[in-house]
Amino acid sequence: MKLYEFGPSRAIRVRWTLQELGVDFDTTIVNLMAGEHRSPEFLKINPAGKLPAFIDGDLVLTESVAIVLYLAEKYSERGLIPEDLGERAEFFRWLLFTTTELEQPLWRISRHMSIYPADMRLPADIALARGDFAAMGRVLEEHMSGRQFLAGNSVTVADFVLAYTLDWAMMLNLLDGLPHLDQYLQRMYARPRAPPRIKDIVAKIRGGRDIARMAEIP
Ligand SMILES: N[C@@H](CCC(=O)N[C@@H](CS)C(=O)NCC(=O)O)C(=O)O
Numbered sequence: 001m002k003l004y005e006f007g008p009s010r011a012i013r014v015r016w017t018l019q020e021l022g023v024d025f026d027t028t029i030v031n032l033m034a035g036e037h038r039s040p041e042f043l044k045i046n047p048a049g050k051l052p053a054f055i056d057g058d059l060v061l062t063e064s065v066a067i068v069l070y071l072a073e074k075y076s077e078r079g080l081i082p083e084d085l086g087e088r089a090e091f092f093r094w095l096l097f098t099t100t101e102l103e104q105p106l107w108r109i110s111r112h113m114s115i116y117p118a119d120m121r122l123p124a125d126i127a128l129a130r131g132d133f134a135a136m137g138r139v140l141e142e143h144m145s146g147r148q149f150l151a152g153n154s155v156t157v158a159d160f161v162l163a164y165t166l167d168w169a170m171m172l173n174l175l176d177g178l179p180h181l182d183q184y185l186q187r188m189y190a191r192p193r194a195p196p197r198i199k200d201i202v203a204k205i206r207g208g209r210d211i212a213r214m215a216e217i218p
Contacts, residue, residue: 001018001023001024001025001026001054001055001056002025002026002027002028002054002055002056003015003018003025003026003027003028003052003053003054004027004028004029004030004042004045004046004051004052004053004054005027005028005029005030005051005052006029006030006031006032006037006051007032007201007202007205008198008201008202009032009051009052010051010052010064010164011051011052011064012164012195012198013052013064013065013067013068013157013160013161013164014052014054014064014067014068014071015195016160016163016164016193016194016195017067017068017071017072017080017157017160018071019193019194019195020080020155020160020191020193021071021075021078021080022193023075030042030051030053032051033205037049037050037051045060045062046062048062050062052064052067054067054070056070056074064161065095065099065161068157068160068161069081069157071157072156072157079154079156080155080156080157081156081157082151082152082156087151087152090151090152091150091151091152091156091158093151094143094150094151094158094162095150095151095157095158095161095162097136097139097140098150098158098161098162098165099161099165101132101136101139102133102136102137102140102162102165102166102169103165103168104132105129105130105132105133105136106129106133106165106168106169106172106174108125108126108128108129109126109129109130109133109172110168110172112125112126112129113126130172130174133169133174134174137169137174137175137178137181138178140178140181141178141179141180141181144180144181144184145180147180147184148187150162155191159188160188162184162188163184163185163188163189163194164195164198166181166184166185167185167189167197167198167199168198170182170185170198170199171198171199171202
């Protein structure tokens with residue numbers, strides 16, 4: 001298996017899953033800052049020009065959530081996806097809540113803060129997206145009250161997706177006043193096989209360290 005990744009990207013969701021499973025995998029760094037995701041070679045792997053990408057034998061897969069679901073199914077005996085139909089429904093519910101209601105506002109904020117060319121950025125959308133995240137963050141805060149995990153009573157790949165997404169939110173100071181989410185985030189990243197925090201990866205990149213080594217952490 002091979003993971004195409006870079007620093008603090010959504011590839012962390014896949015790395016987290018692979019590390020928790022304890023399976024061997026190779027890694028290829030695609031340097032987003034150097035535009036390597038738009039190279040003809042990488043576009044053959046992911047025509048969307050985005051990370052992560054993942055290869056397992058003949059299977060070439062993109063979309064971080066599709067990849068972690070594939071891994072959860074491949075190693076179903078590890079229990080990272082619920083077996084029971086009702087529990088599975090809850091699992092999908094909160095997984096989709098994470099990627100639609102939480103991730104999308106974060107993506108809008110990041111794009112308008114730094115990813116779009118300066119003359120295309122809309123500060124007004126940053127304010128709207130912050131409001132959208134805050135409203136949905138309160139819904140999740142209520143859901144997580146008294147819970148250890150996003151769905152069911154044991155860790156699933158939905159937790160790896162959510163914890164990374166909340167770490168992203170923390171980078172944007174969006175977890176203030178959401179203590180259950182903050183505690184959950186700390187708990188998840190305290191797991192022995194958790195990946196590094198986004199802030200630590202970014203600090204190393206900004207510190208001018210060899211970016212190709214990012215994937216070797218921890
Ligand atoms: N829905 C996709 C989003 C992938 C995505 O946007 N990845 C970012 C890095 S986190 C990327 O590669 N951006 C490069 C670009 O959009 O040009 C997923 O979850 O895999």
